[in-house]
Structures are given as C-alpha cells and as structure tokens.
Amino acid sequence: MRIGLMGTGRIGSFHAGVLSRHPAVGSLVLADADAGRAAEVAARVGAEFTPAEDLLTGLDALVIASATAAHAELIGRAARAGLPVFCEKPIAVDLPGTLEALREVAAAGTVLQLGFMRRFDAGYAGARARVRAGELGRLHTVRTVSSDAAPPPAAYLPLSGGLYRDCLVHDFDILRWVTGREVTRVYAVGSAAGPEMFAAADDVATAAALLTLDDGTLATATATRCNGAGYDVRMELAGDVAQVAVGLDDRTPLTSVEPSGPPAPAKPWSGFLERFAPAYEAELDAFLAVVRGLRPNPCDGREALEALRVAEACEVSRREGRAVRLAEIPDR
Secondary structure, three states, X not given: OEEEEEOOOHHHHHHHHHHHHOOOOOEEEEEOOOHHHHHHHHHHHOOEEOOHHHOOOOOOEEEEOOOHHHHHHHHHHHHHOOOOEEEEOOOOOOHHHHHHHHHHHHHHOOOEEXXXXXXXOHHHHHHHHHHHOOOXXXXXXXXXXXXXXXXXXXXXXXXXXXXXXXXXXHHHHHHHHHHOOOEEEEEEEEEOOOOHXXXXXXXXXXXEEEEEEOOOOEEEEEEEOOOOOOOEEEEEEEEOOOEEEEOOOOOXXXXXXXXXXXXXXXXXXXXXXXXXXXXXXXXXXXHHHHHOOOOOOOOEHHHHHHHHHHHHHHHHHHHHOOOEEHHHOOOO
C-alpha cells in the first residue's frame, strides 16, 4: 500500500519510523507545513517527500499527525478523496469542528480511526478483560492518573485545546472502553498554579474531575503538566470482589515511604513515547489491517466524539463551578 503521513513532529516522526518498517506499506510519503523537517525525516526513514498540497494524490490511506488545528480540514479533504484516515486525537479542538468532520466522513462512507493508543496497551486491555469477565465483581470506584514529567512549550498551550481536551481526553476514552459504561455527570476543577504560561493561555496546569457513570460507578481523573518525578499514567479499578491497577510497574515514578515498601524506580518513565511505544505501533498495525479489510475499525470517530463531550462537560464545569450532565453537551 501507498501511505501518506501528514505531520513530522515528535509523534509524526515516530509514526514515520513505524510505517516505514511495516511489511504492508510498499511506499510511504511524508509532508508537513515545515517542508524542510518533512524532507529530513523522509531521508532518515527511507520515505518519499512531497509538498503538503500534493500529499493526497495517489494514496491508499492517510495518517494525520499534524498540528491539532489542521486535523478537521485534513479529515474532510481525505474523506472527499475517498481515503481511509488514521488521525491522532483530537478530530478538532471544539465540538462544531468535530461534528462537521464526522459529517464529511459519514457522507463519503470512508474510514476514520482515532489515535487513542491506550486501547492498544497490554495493561489496559488486561483490565478491560477482567472487568468484562466480572472478576472484580460490581465495579464501584475507578481512579485515573495522567501526569506529564515536564510541561510542553508555551507556544503549544493555546493550540492544544486545554488540559481536559488534550490530556484527560485519553482518560475519558479509556474509562469508557475499559468499563463499557457511559459518563452521565461531571464535576471538574483546575489550577493554573505553576508556570505563568498556563494562566496566560487560559489553561490549567493541574486538573481533577469526578465522574458518575451510568451504573452509579464513581470515577476520579486527575492530570498535571508538572510532575517532576516522571511520566505517570495509571488506572485503578475496584469492585466488591477484587481490584486491579494498570501502569504500576518498576518504572512507575512513585516512591513508597513504608518501611517494607518497594524501592524507588531506578529509571522512571520519561514520556508518552517511551511508555506507550508498543501501543502506538499496535494502533497503526490495526489501521493498516482495517484498510485491507482484515478487521473492523477499533476506534471510530463517534468514539472520539464521546470522549470529547466528556472533556467539554469538564470545561463547562470548571468555568461555571457546577456539576454538568452529559445531556447538556450536543452529540450531533
């Protein structure tokens, strides 16, 4: 297959390496708004380079890893060209842009797979299997943690959509995927304490949300951009029979102060590409299988919409200081 990749930044460069090695990819074509960067990455991985405006010509599928603001337009262009698309989350930073892109995909009858890589992580998949098999009994509490080791560049923040849409949206998606339940109500708070750039971007550096699921299960989701101990992404699920944890291993940046507790990690996780590298590879492998008709789409645009609706509800809750029902957030 001939695959196009738009965007050769940090995650795009990683995807380029994965796609260039994949046996189903006969040729790989790279483009970026920064043409020089795309050409450099193409030379490094043995791919072709093309100007961004020419990328959609002669492709079998498109992978989008560009800046968030460009996602919706690229999805629409690819849909009108009849191309299957894999897109890094989000579809857009707001609901209107997301809904319009989904309408384009539906009208064209094409494939859109979203990059929620945690669905392809062995730990989250194991937790899902145990929950769905009833091994935890009646689920009563879920806790998620998403902590970046260091904040992103200041220029990124105004383009990111904010901590709920950019970071916690992963927690909202995986909460739905693991439990099989829908979020019905949220109450969210955030703090801009830390570097001044967060307040300047009308964003928060740390956030917490209390979520009620449709069966009464309670979930908490916390996130921060400033976790100096290391990159920490975990999920705990507790039922009336048993409980399990995802992301708890010898590299979790967590130090016990108990006399008999485990030792501090010698090499904590440094970031998302290191922690989730196998999952990123697996999601692209799944997309290429979808394009070839070998499996159903594991994460379509409607799934991404539902996670974004939870993030939108959290933004409303934070700004207005009240609980928000998901029914208040449009889904069409």
